[in-house]
Every structure is written in C-alpha cells, then in structure tokens.
Amino acid sequence: MFIYDSHQKTKRKFKPLIEGKVSLYVCGPTVYDDAHLGHAKSALVFDLLTRVLEAQGYDVTFARNITDIDDKIINKALSSGQSVEEIAQTYTDSYHRDMDALGIRRPTLEPKATQSIEAMTEMIQKLLDKKHAYTIRNGDIYFDTVSDKGYLSLSHRHSLENISRVEKVSEKHNDADFALWKAVHDEGIAFDSPFGRGRPGWHLECSAMIEKHLATQGAPYAIDIHGGGADLLFPHHENEAAQTRCSMNHELAAYWMHNGFVTVGGEKMSKSLGNSFFLKDALKAYDGEVLRFYLLSTHYRGDFNFNEEDLIASKKRLDRLYRLKKRLFDLSAPIIETEFTKNLLDVLEDDLNVSKAYALMDELIASANEALDANPKDKVYRQALLSSLSTIETVLGFGAKNPYHYFQFGVNEATKIKIDNLITQRSEAKKAKDFASSDALRDELTTIGVAIMDTATGTFWEMKN
Numbered sequence: 001m002f003i004y005d006s007h008q009k010t011k012r013k014f015k016p017l018i019e020g021k022v023s024l025y026v027c028g029p030t031v032y033d034d035a036h037l038g039h040a041k042s043a044l045v046f047d048l049l050t051r052v053l054e055a056q057g058y059d060v061t062f063a064r065n066i067t068d069i070d071d072k073i074i075n076k077a078l079s080s081g082q083s084v085e086e087i088a089q090t091y092t093d094s095y096h097r098d099m100d101a102l103g104i105r106r107p108t109l110e111p112k113a114t115q116s117i118e119a120m121t122e123m124i125q126k127l128l129d130k131k132h133a134y135t136i137r138n139g140d141i142y143f144d145t146v147s148d149k150g151y152l153s154l155s156h157r158h159s160l161e162n163i164s165r166v167e168k169v170s171e172k173h174n175d176a177d178f179a180l181w182k183a184v185h186d187e188g189i190a191f192d193s194p195f196g197r198g199r200p201g202w203h204l205e206c207s208a209m210i211e212k213h214l215a216t217q218g219a220p221y222a223i224d225i226h227g228g229g230a231d232l233l234f235p236h237h238e239n240e241a242a243q244t245r246c247s248m249n250h251e252l253a254a255y256w257m258h259n260g261f262v263t264v265g266g267e268k269m270s271k272s273l274g275n276s277f278f279l280k281d282a283l284k285a286y287d288g289e290v291l292r293f294y295l296l297s298t299h300y301r302g303d304f305n306f307n308e309e310d311l312i313a314s315k316k317r318l319d320r321l322y323r324l325k326k327r328l329f330d331l332s333a334p335i336i337e338t339e340f341t342k343n344l345l346d347v348l349e350d351d352l353n354v355s356k357a358y359a360l361m362d363e364l365i366a367s368a369n370e371a372l373d374a375n376p377k378d379k380v381y382r383q384a385l386l387s388s389l390s391t392i393e394t395v396l397g398f399g400a401k402n403p404y405h406y407f408q409f410g411v412n413e414a415t416k417i418k419i420d421n422l423i424t425q426r427s428e429a430k431k432a433k434d435f436a437s438s439d440a441l442r443d444e445l446t447t448i449g450v451a452i453m454d455t456a457t458g459t460f461w462e463m464k465n
C-alpha cells in the first residue's frame with residue numbers, strides 16, 4: 001500500500017507500527033446540524049481506505065470522534081429550547097442515518113468528547129508540568145506554540161499572517177497560542193477539573209482520545225494514520241500534533257491523509273455561502289449508493305466539484321452494474337480470487353486510485369455482458385464473475401442491494417403496495433391455472449409502467465424507464 005502523506009508531501013510505502021495491524025483516527029462531526037455532502041465525502045474516503053486495508057489482510061482499528069460539546073451545540077440548544085444532550089443526540093442519530101444510507105460502515109470506536117474529559121485534563125496537566133502551557137488571569141489555559149520546536153512542521157506554514165481562525169486574546173503569549181481549557185465562571189455548561197470548572201478546547205479532544213483509545217505506547221508514533229478534510233490541516237491538526245508531541249513521548253501519526261473539499265461552482269461548499277447540500281435532501285432524490293458512487297468517483301486528494309449532471313451520469317454507470325447483477329440473480333457460488341480482484345486491489349493500493357478502479361469495473365461489466373450474451377450457461381464463468389462482483393461490493397461498497405429493489409428507488413409506498421397486490425393476485429391466478437386473469441393482471445402492471453420478472457425465488461418488478 002502506498003499512501004500520500006501530507007506531512008512529508010510525498011507518496012510513501014505504508015508500514016504499520018505493529019505488523020498486521022492498523023490504527024486509524026479521523027476527526028468526526030460536531031453534532032449541531034445535519035450532515036452535508038462535504039461530511040459525506042470525508043467519511044466515504046476513510047470508509048474506502050478501511051475496506052482496502054482490510055482486503056489486504058490488516059486488522060484495522062478505526063476511531064472517529066463525536067464532538068458533543070461545543071459553542072455551536074450550546075447555541076443551538078439555547079435557540080431551540082432543547083438541552084445540549086438532546087441536540088447532540090438528535091444530530092448524532094441523523095449523522096449515523098445519513099452515513100448508513102451511503103453504505104459507510106461505522107468505525108470500530110466512536111468516542112464522545114463528553115466521555116473523555118479526564119483524558120483531556122490529564123493531558124493539560126502534562127503540558128502545564130512541561131511548561132508547554134500557561135494559565136491566564138481568567139483561568140483559561142493556553143498552549144505555548146513557541147515552546148514547541150516542531151510547531152508548523154506538519155502544515156509547512158512559515159508565518160501566521162492572514163489566518164482568520166486564530167483566536168485574538170490580548171493575554172496570549174503568542175498569536176498562534178490556542179486554548180486547551182476555557183474556564184466557566186457562570187452557570188453555563190461546564191465540567192469539573194483540577195483547574196476549576198470549564199470546558200476543553202476543541203483541538204485537545206482528538207489528541208486526548210487518541211492517547212486514551214488508540215495509542216501504541218513505546219512506538220515513535222501514537223497511531224499509524226490520522227485523517228480528515230484538508231481544511232483541518234491548519235490549525236486543527238497542527239495543534240493536535242503539537243499537543244501530543246509535547247505531552248507524550250511520541251509524535252501523533254506516522255501518516256497524515258487529507259481529503260479535498262466538495263465545491264459547488266468552484267466554491268467550497270459551506271453553510272455560510274448558502275451552497276451546502278444536506279445529505280438528507282440529496283437522499284430524497286437519489287439512492288444512497290448512487291451518491292456513494294458519485295462522491296467516490298474522483299481522487300480523494302483533489303477538490304470535488306458537485307454537479308447534478310455528473311451525478312446523473314454516475315447513476316447510469318451504477319445502473320449498468322445492477323443490470324449485470326440481475327443477470328446473475330439466484331446464483332450462489334464460493335468466492336474465489338479472480339484476476340479482476342487482484343487488479344482492483346493493485347490499483348487501489350496506489351493511494352486509492354479510484355479512477356483506475358472505476359475503469360476496471362466498467363471493463364468488467366462490458367466484457368461480462370458480452371460473455372453472457374455469447375454463452376449464457378457457462379457455469380465456471382458465471383461463478384468467477386460472481387466473485388469479481390463480490391469484491392466490488394466488499395471493497396468499493398457498490399452493488400450491495402437487491403438489484404430489483406435498487407430499480408424501485410423513488411416509487412412511493414402506496415404505489416408499491418398496489419404493485420405488490422397485483423403481483424400477488426397474478427401469482428394466485430397462475431397457481432389456479434386461471435391464465436386469462438393472470439395475463440390481464442400482467443397487462444395492468446405493464447400499463448402503469450411496471451416490468452415483472454418471474455424467478456425461482458419469486459416475482460420481482462421494476463419501473464420501466
């Protein structure tokens with residue numbers, strides 16, 4: 001496996017800290033609103049990475065945190081009249097629902113910030129002891145960036161000019177210093193700590209959780225791979241790296257992976273620009289797997305320009321896979337390694353080269369249709385093809401649905417019930433050898449645009465295009 005490491009700015013051969021195992025950490029959502037396509041892109045990239053590593057035989061421990069305490073959550077709670085816990089739970093649930101719809105597997109661990117306060121205060125204490133942190137008069141604690149010789153080495157920045165995300169506080173020793181702990185003096189939401197009541201800084205959460213849940217002690221790095229969106233490289237990941245380096249006896253991650261932005265018309269998708277697409281809205285119009293296919297279709301490091309025409313083209317490409325799956329429906333066979341399986345993993349091992357993976361998939365579908373047309377009963381070929389399709393399902397996450405159900409997307413419940421009733425009546429008529437009725441029922445289904453297929457496991461239907 002070769003991974004582009006954004007720290008060393010080069011593609012490097014992957015070598016895990018412990019043979020056969022991979023520890024992966026990805027920054028997760030702050031749960032105060034529904035997920036948009038940008039969240040989906042990041043989750044998809046690391047879902048793909050996990051699947052590829054597992055296909056290579058690695059035992060992957062993947063942690064993605066949930067930031068369930070944050071000013072944005074508190075503000076939403078205040079404006080909606082709900083509690084912080086209710087807001088966090090609502091949007092954690094909606095995040096799960098939307099990501100599940102895209103076939104994104106849940107991480108091995110999903111630690112919540114509110115459950116890791118002790119790990120955070122322990123890290124702050126270490127930073128204070130080692131003089132990498134200081135307390136200002138109001139009780140806030142800051143990380144001293146000048147005390148860290150490695151600061152800015154991850155993001156390769158040379159200065160802090162034009163950085164809007166750096167907080168301006170007059171008592172800070174250096175402009176780049178960032179809060180580890182914010183003291184709370186009123187009745188606001190706060191946690192008890194050796195430094196008094198307060199709330200942890202956002203950057204601290206990830207470093208502390210990595211130590212608590214994933215870190216390999218005694219190794220030069222806490223974990224193998226740290227991932228996230230490119231917008232997190234600075235200051236968030238730079239600060240995470242600094243906290244870990246200065247409090248523990250290791251660097252944070254051996255490899256850093258960053259995925260590009262989702263843009264619309266060349267601009268980064270963001271709520272403030274009003275060009276963000278909530279995943280839940282996209283899921284009303286498109287099957288989750290179509291969105292998965294589309295969002296994964298370009299290399300993860302490049303920016304992804306969202307465009308509905310491309311989305312429709314992606315759907316047509318995925319439809320071809322499902323049409324082929326219909327030709328193999330009912331077939332079951334042991335999974336074997338095929339040349340396609342090997343080739344697919346070879347291209348994905350090169351820093352997740354999805355363009356080549358998609359091209360291989362297109363070639364497979366075209367050649368399979370030709371072969372099945374020429375020789376529909378070739379059992380050996382059909383069984384091998386089934387194994388190749390199963391690899392696509394496991395590694396890329398495409399084609400996991402019943403192909404007949406896939407083509408029913410968007411048909412409303414009332415219509416589905418009506419169609420199912422007509423199909424049941426037709427089956428009963430056939431069983432009673434009442435062929436006049438069964439033909440009339442088939443005609444009725446055809447009139448409303450439904451095509452039916454009788455198979456050994458039942459009758460399936462889809463809407464004709």
Ligand SMILES: [Zn+2]
Nearest residue numbers: 027206236240
């Ligand atoms: Zn993080």
